[in-house]
Amino acid sequence: xxxxxxxxxxxxxxxxxxxxxxxxxxxxxxxxxxxxxxxxxxxxxxxxxxxxxxxxxxxxxxxxxxxxxxxxxxxxxxxxxxxxxxxxxxxxxxxxxxxxxxxxxxxxxxxxxxxxxxxxxxxxxxxxxxxxxxxxxxxxxxxxxxxxxxxxxxxxxxxxxxxxxxxxxxxxxxxxxxxxxxxxxxxxxxxxxxxxxxxxxxxxxxxxxxxxxxxxxxxxxxxxxxxxxxxxxxxxxxxxxxxxxxxxxxxxxxxxxxxxxxxxxxxxxxxxxxxxxxxxxxxxxxxxxxxxxxxxxxxxxxxxxxxxxxxxxxxxxxxxxxxxxxxxxxxxxxxxxxxxxxxxxxxx
Amino acid sequence: xxxxxxxxxxxxxxxxxxxxxxxxxxxxxxxxxxxxxxxxxxxxxxxxxxxxxxxxxxxxxxxxxxxxxxxxxxxxxxxxxxxxxxxxxxxxxxxxxxxxxxxxxxxxxxxxxxxxxxxxxxxxxxxxxxxxxxxxxxxxxxxxxxxxxxxxxxxxxxxxxxxxxxxxxxxxxxxxxxxxxxxxxxxxxxxxxxxxxxxxxxxxxxxxxxxxxxxxxxxxxxxxxxxxxxxxxxxxxxxxxxxxxxxxxxxxxxxxxxxxxxxxxxxxxxxxxxxxxxxxxxxxxxxxxxxxxxxxxxxxxxxxxxxxxxxxxxxxxxxxxxxxxxxxxxxxxxxxxxxxxxxxxxxx
DNA sequence: TCCTTTTTTTAACGCGCGTAAAGTTTTTAT
DNA sequence: ATAAAAACTTTACGCGCGTTAAAAAAAGGA
Numbered sequence: 169x170x171x172x173x174x175x176x177x178x179x180x181x182x183x184x185x186x187x188x189x190x191x192x193x194x195x196x197x198x199x200x201x202x203x204x205x206x207x208x209x210x211x212x213x214x215x216x217x218x219x220x221x222x223x224x225x226x227x228x229x230x231x232x233x234x235x236x237x238x239x240x241x242x243x244x245x246x247x248x249x250x251x252x253x254x255x256x257x258x259x260x261x262x263x264x265x266x267x268x269x270x271x272x273x274x275x276x277x278x279x280x281x282x283x284x285x286x287x288x289x290x291x292x293x294x295x296x297x298x299x300x301x302x303x304x305x306x307x308x309x310x311x312x313x314x315x316x317x318x319x320x321x322x323x324x325x326x327x328x329x330x331x332x333x334x335x336x337x338x339x340x341x342x343x344x345x346x347x348x349x350x351x352x353x354x355x356x357x358x359x360x361x362x363x364x365x366x367x368x369x370x371x372x373x374x375x376x377x378x379x380x381x382x383x384x385x386x387x388x389x390x391x392x393x394x395x396x397x398x399x400x401x402x403x404x405x406x407x408x409x410x411x412x413x414x415x416x417x418x419x420x421x422x423x424x425x426x427x428x429x430x431x432x433x434x435x436x437x438x439x440x441x442x443x444x445x446x447x448x449x450x451x452x453x454x455x456x457x458x459x460x461x462x463x464x465x466x467x468x469x470x471x472x473x474x475x476x477x478x479x480x481x482x483x484x485x486x487x488x489x490x491x492x493x494x495x496x497x498x499x500x501x502x503x504x505x506x507x508x509x510x511x512x513x514x515x516x
Numbered sequence: 517x518x519x520x521x522x523x524x525x526x527x528x529x530x531x532x533x534x535x536x537x538x539x540x541x542x543x544x545x546x547x548x549x550x551x552x553x554x555x556x557x558x559x560x561x562x563x564x565x566x567x568x569x570x571x572x573x574x575x576x577x578x579x580x581x582x583x584x585x586x587x588x589x590x591x592x593x594x595x596x597x598x599x600x601x602x603x604x605x606x607x608x609x610x611x612x613x614x615x616x617x618x619x620x621x622x623x624x625x626x627x628x629x630x631x632x633x634x635x636x637x638x639x640x641x642x643x644x645x646x647x648x649x650x651x652x653x654x655x656x657x658x659x660x661x662x663x664x665x666x667x668x669x670x671x672x673x674x675x676x677x678x679x680x681x682x683x684x685x686x687x688x689x690x691x692x693x694x695x696x697x698x699x700x701x702x703x704x705x706x707x708x709x710x711x712x713x714x715x716x717x718x719x720x721x722x723x724x725x726x727x728x729x730x731x732x733x734x735x736x737x738x739x740x741x742x743x744x745x746x747x748x749x750x751x752x753x754x755x756x757x758x759x760x761x762x763x764x765x766x767x768x769x770x771x772x773x774x775x776x777x778x779x780x781x782x783x784x785x786x787x788x789x790x791x792x793x794x795x796x797x798x799x800x801x802x803x804x805x806x807x808x809x810x811x812x813x814x815x816x817x818x819x820x821x822x823x824x825x826x827x828x829x830x831x832x833x834x835x836x837x838x839x840x841x842x843x844x845x846x847x848x849x850x851x852x853x854x855x856x857x858x859x860x861x862x863x864x
Numbered sequence: 865t866c867c868t869t870t871t872t873t874t875a876a877c878g879c880g881c882g883t884a885a886a887g888t889t890t891t892t893a894t
Numbered sequence: 895a896t897a898a899a900a901a902c903t904t905t906a907c908g909c910g911c912g913t914t915a916a917a918a919a920a921a922g923g924a
Binding site for chain 1: 572574575577579580596597598601605608619620622636639640641750779786809810812813814815817862
C-alpha cells in the first residue's frame, strides 16, 4: 500500500493525530467515544486521516479517565468443557458486537482461582461481568463482595441472591421431558449422578427427577457415584463400571444428570459389552441432559435434553447491557429460565 | 474481620495509601513493582498496611506509564476444542506463576477474528504473546506485522519464519509411531484426513505417513474427506460413512490425522455395526494422533499418539520469558519439536 | 565514633486522554 | 438575512502512577 508510506509517521498521541487530521483534540476524543456524536463532515475528515495514518487511542489512558470502561468480564467455571467454551464464544461475540471488550476467564474448577479472577477483574473496572460461578464450592462472600462493586449477571449456575440477575436453564423442564419420554416409551429410569456435585443445577435436576417420578407413580431411584472435580467423564465411567458390576439398576433405563457423566457411562457400557439404545438387541437405555457438543458422537449417539444455548447466552448479555444502562442496579433480582428441547438420538 | 472496619476507608490512590502506611509514594511504587526492591522493614510496614486497608494500584495508570506491561496474550485457534482449552490452562497458570497477567483469546477458526485479536492485542502493549495461529487460513502479513511489534512465540501450529520461535510437536514422531505400531501388529493403515486442512500439522502428518509407509515397503493410501471449518467430528463422521459405504479401505487399518476426526470415524463405525479394535471379532482398527482429552472415552477407547502437553506448554512459556528478557528479539528463530508418546488403547 | 553505602523522602515532571468553560465558527430555522 | 442552536476550538485542569534528581535519613563497616 502506498498510503501506508505516509502512515509510517508514527503517531504518539491524540494531540498529534488531531493536528494531522486538522481537527481539535477534544473533538477527536469525542469522535472516538462515539463517532456519530460529531458532525458528519468532521467525522469524514477524521476517518480519512485514520486511513492515512494508523492511530488508535491508548486504551490505558482512556480507561484511566473514564469512570466506566468498555470492558466486560466473562467468567466460566471450566473452559475445557466444550459446553462453556461454546457459550463463551457466543457471549464474546455479542459483547464485541455491542462495542465492548470482553475478557474471558476460566476458574478451572477451583475456588481459589475463581476468587482471584474476580479480584483481578475488579481492578479492571469493567462495565459489567457475566459470571457462571462454580456453584457449591464458590466463595459466597467473595462473590457477594464482588457483586456489590461490579454490575454482575449470573448465568448457567445460580447462587441464591447473588448478582443483579440470573439467566439459566429450567432444570425441571430438562428432567421432566427426559423422564416423561423414557417412561412413556419404556421403563422408568434410575437417576445417575455425582454424590457431591459442585453445580447447583445438579441438585435441581435430582429434585425434579424425584418429583416427576412420584407424579408419574414410580419410585425414584437415585444412584450416586463418588468423585470430585470436573473430570466428569472419568467419574461417570468409573461409576458406571461399579453400577454395572453390582447390578444396581432396577430397570433398563438410566438418566444421567449431565452429558459428560453419560459419555463416561456409555464408554463403560461399551467396554462391558452392554448394548445401549432402543433397538431390540439393546438391554439398556441411557439418556442425559445438556446436549453437549459431543453428544452427537457418542456410541450410541446420546438422547438428551438440550440447553437453549442461544437464548441463555443472548438473554444474559441483553440483561447485562440493561443493567449497565441502568447504572448497575436493578430494582429487584430476576431469574430467567429457559426450557429444554428434547433431542432424540439413539441411546434412549 | 474487625480489621476490615478500618479498611472501610476507601483509598483512592497510591498517595493516600502511602500516607496511611507511613511510607513515601515513590517507595510504595517501587514496592509494587518488586516487593524485594525495598528494605525488609519497609516491606513489612507496607504489607501491614496492605492488610488493614485494601488497596491496589490502578492497572490503567500503571500500564500507561510503564513502557512494557505485565500482560501476556494467549491466542488459540479454537477454544471449543478441549485440546486447546487444556493447553491454554497450562499456559495461563505458568504466566500467573511468573507474575504476568495472561489474557486468553480464541480465533474461533476465523481469519478475520484472528487478525482482530492481534490488532486489539497490540494496543494492550503486552510484554509478549503466545500464539497458536489458525495456520493455512491465517493472514500471514497481519501476523508478520504483529510479530514485528510484539515479542511473539508461536506454538502448536508453525508458520514458516513467523514469530521469534516455534514450539510444537514432532509430527513425524507421531505418525511414525502409530504407523509402525499398526504395521507391526497387523495390516498397514490407510491415512484418513481432511482434504484441505487448515492446520499445518496435518500436512506434515500426511508427509510423514507417506514417508514411513514407503520406508516400510508399503504403498501409502490416503483418504481425503470434504469439509470445512472446525467441526472435525462431524467431518470425520460424514467422511467415514462415505468411506465405509464405498468400501474405500484397502486394509483393516485406518490412521486418522487427528483424534477429533477419529471420534467421528468411530461413531460412524458404531452406527454401521462395524466392530473396531484388535479383538478377534473386530474387523477394523483405528488409530489417531493427539490424545484428545476425550480419546479415553470413545467406543472403543482410542489408540493414539499423545502430545507432550506439558513440555510444549512449558517450553513455550519459558521461551517467551527468555524472549522478553532478551528485549523481544532472538538472534535466530528456533523451532523446538517434542516427540509423541504412543498411547495404546482398544481401538487399534 | 565517623564515614561510606544504601535506602527513603521530597519535589516535580510527564504519560495520554477525559472533560469542562469560554469563545468562535458553522449550521439550522425563522 | 438574521437570530438561535449546534458544533467546534482554545485553554486548562485532572486522573493515578512512573520516574528522576537532589536532599535527608538510615544502615553497615572500620
